[in-house]
Amino acid sequence: MERPPLRFEKSRGRTEVEIRRRILQAIFEQRLPPGEKITEEQLATTFDVSRTVVRQAMARLAQDGILVKSPNIGSAIAAPSRKEARDILAVRRMVEPDIVRILANAPAREEVIARLNRHLALEDEARNSRNRGLQVRLSGEFHLLLAELAGNRILVRLMNQLQALTCLAILLYAGGDEACLPDEHSRIASAIAAGDRAAAEKEMLHHLHHVEKDMNLDRGPDTAGFTEAIEWLRGHSGHGVEG
Ligand SMILES: [Zn+2]
Structure with a gap:
């Protein structure tokens, strides 16, 4: 599916609350799809704020289950099963x-x-x-x-x-x-x-x-591709190609 590029208006002095609000809005507008990777660096540059502020916003989104954190892969938008x-x-x-x-x-x-x-x-x-x-x-x-x-x-x-x-x-x-x-x-x-x-x-x-x-939840398996893929990758980390 074609979707417009993600653009946030750049402005100094945004707060953690404001950043969280903008990310939620992007999700509501379907500009941030499930499984999309998000980095502190990317958000700090986009919003022109310190990484501390970004980290706070991301921690709260993770608490609410909207961001999923994984030690190897980083943070990504949740993909509910x-x-x-x-x-x-x-x-x-x-x-x-x-x-x-x-x-x-x-x-x-x-x-x-x-x-x-x-x-x-x-x-x-x-x-x-x-x-x-x-x-x-x-x-x-x-x-x-x-x-x-x-x-x-x-x-x-x-x-x-x-x-x-x-x-x-x-x-x-x-x-x-x-x-x-x-x-x-x-x-x-x-x-x-x-x-x-x-x-x-x-x-x-x-x-x-x-x-x-409208979500056709009775069809297909209970798992969502992205979250399950991460679990699988974690479980199989020792069996990959060496080097
Ligand atoms: Zn409604």
């Missing part, structure tokens, strides 16, 4: 219906509805202008916005992690070309606007079911 992808979706089914239920019951719902409508308008705009990368990123960010509007920072962090891993699994198993269905997002937003908690929950579950179904 089919089993991991099913587990990620299972957690999303536990968490996200509750998020929309909270929002449908929120006291200041006008603000929530306004923010959701602005986001849905951006999704429409990206779709109409055929900006594929932006469209995929915005469709993922719809889910992050829901967590943010619920006002729980732990949830926001968890959803960032789950959304990034979902994007990577989609690239691996759904042919790399799927975004959330736009009408399903607006149905979720409408149920929240109507204050209908049961409908909001139902629409979210229905939507997550679609996301999982």
Whole structure:
């Protein structure tokens, strides 16, 4: 699959948080595919920051399972296995219906509805202008916005992690070309606007079911190519060609 080269805007004084955010955005836009190698040096040059700052950002991404570290190979973007992808979706089914239920019951719902409508308008705009990368990123960010509007920072962090891993699994198993269905997002937003908690929950579950179904997780082995290849290389390090 052809993809645009990875470019980050160069600017001095970026913080660890900002670097992490940009890397997550690149994953959401499908510019950083699963298994892609990342080095401290490359990121330090790209962002024009010290390697200490880069190391902090990478450590946190590794903690969240988004970067995979290996002593011989270095750091690479995670490649979730089919089993991991099913587990990620299972957690999303536990968490996200509750998020929309909270929002449908929120006291200041006008603000929530306004923010959701602005986001849905951006999704429409990206779709109409055929900006594929932006469209995929915005469709993922719809889910992050829901967590943010619920006002729980732990949830926001968890959803960032789950959304990034979902994007990577989609690239691996759904042919790399799927975004959330736009009408399903607006149905979720409408149920929240109507204050209908049961409908909001139902629409979210229905939507997550679609996301999982499009990934064809029942086909093929449970392993992902890249992670398994690294394990294999580790296990076979003594049997290679000498010298
Ligand atoms: Zn969605």
